[in-house]
Amino acid sequence: MKARHFTYVSHPARVIFGSGTVGQLPDEVDRLNAQRALILSTAAQQGDAEALADRLGPRVAGIFPGAVMHTPVEVSVLATERARELGADVLVALGGGSTTGLAKAIALRTDLPQIILPTTYAGSEMTPILGETSDGQKRTQSSPKVLPEVVIYDVDLTLGLPVGLSGTSGINAIAHAVEALYARDRNPVIEALAIEAIGALARALPRIVAAPRDPAARSEALYGAWLCGVCLGSVGMALHHKLCHTLGGSFDLPHAETHTVVLPHALAYNAPAIPDAMAALVRVLGPDPAAALFALGRKVGAPAGLAALGMPTDGVDRAVDLALSNPYWNPQPLERAGLRDLIARACDGGPPRSL
Known part of the structure; x- marks a missing residue:
């Protein structure tokens, strides 16, 4: 067998995996020394985002339930403006790839830390890759600024996934x-x-x-x-x-x-x-x-x-x-x-x- 040559790079991320782990969200916000969380979701998951806001209590700056498929640039810009208006110091994304993509798009523009709570099997929460759509084309880029700092995998959040x-x-x-x-x-x-x-x-x-x-x-x-x-x-x-x-x-x-x-x-x-x-x-x-x-x-x-x-x-x-x-x-x-x-x-x- 000939010698193998390769380069391996590990991306830093804090991963919490289990059942009921959503309960650790307040501690993770505190660990990041954050006090004003902007919760992101799709319109369909707004009710879940509101329940998450109840868990965080005074740590919540607001909810943006406008994530959509393929992360249109105009939505990214609108959400970024909202984050700045609210003085958000951490992004909390609840949902699948659309919501994770929106959190990344805001982070690219603001460098805010991200906490992702996946509800699907998209996997994008573990990557430094962002794809945004404009003028009918989806363009991707890679940047350490869009790699989420914390990912909370809670099996309970996926039990109702159709x-x-x-x-x-x-x-x-x-x-x-x-x-x-x-x-x-x-x-x-x-x-x-x-x-x-x-x-x-x-x-x-x-x-x-x-x-x-x-x-x-x-x-x-x-x-x-x-x-x-x-x-x-x-x-x-x-x-x-x-x-x-x-x-x-x-x-x-x-x-x-x-x-x-x-x-x-x-x-x-x-x-x-x-x-x-x-x-x-x-x-x-x-x-x-x-x-x-x-x-x-x-x-x-x-x-x-x-x-x-x-x-x-x-x-x-x-x-x-x-x-x-x-x-x-x-x-x-x-x-x-x-x-x-x-x-x-x-x-x-x-x-x-x-x-």
Whole structure:
């Protein structure tokens, strides 16, 4: 075996994991020497944000229930202005990737510390990556300013997550770990975490479909999502994430569902160039990992194709053009014909096909 060469960078973050851990939020605010928390949520989770405000009492400066999908820049600017008006000295985000993204966007502009309480399996709470949408395109950047200082994982916050969203959110998380296995800057630490994470979620998601409030299944899924987030925050991204950012930002497709549809196809496209990653995936997903991920989507009730999510059939060529503009590094060369077939199959809902 030849010697391995790699660089591993660990991002600082305080992680609290368990059941009932939301009760530690006041102590975490105090630990940051903060006194004026701005609580962030979506409109749908405003009631949960208000309950969280009751827990914090006088430490709350206000609530901003305006987080939306794909983090539009205009919402980021509005929320940042609100944080400044209120004199907020800490951001508390309750929700999934949309709310976490908004907290990061405010932190980028203000350098306020963040405490994230995930209610889905998005994983973005563990990354220094922010994606914002403007002029119909989603653009990503990486900065230590957007890495949350504290993440409180409370399994109880996920017990009521609808089965459908649980499934797509979980497969979205799996995508982070899958791409970490063949990232240009991959390393053995992240590879080990990725396989552990994929296995945990692949086991947990069907159990959640069968018993949505099973705390053991929910705990395993949240554990897997945490590790997937670590993977996403530690190494670069490739074709899958480029496609999802393109499709989501340009066609306003739902984030987790888009990841769920695209992942098997992107993996099949890259399969010929990543034999070691495919061998590792076989250990946790079975002999045909791309087909297994496609089947997992059906088990959790996710749509099979992008057309069901609102992708116009005449948008395939535009999506290919966008994917080829400023492309991410990818182990398999990006070729127009192959990409067009990938996106067209993902749009129609057909099974993945390797090159």
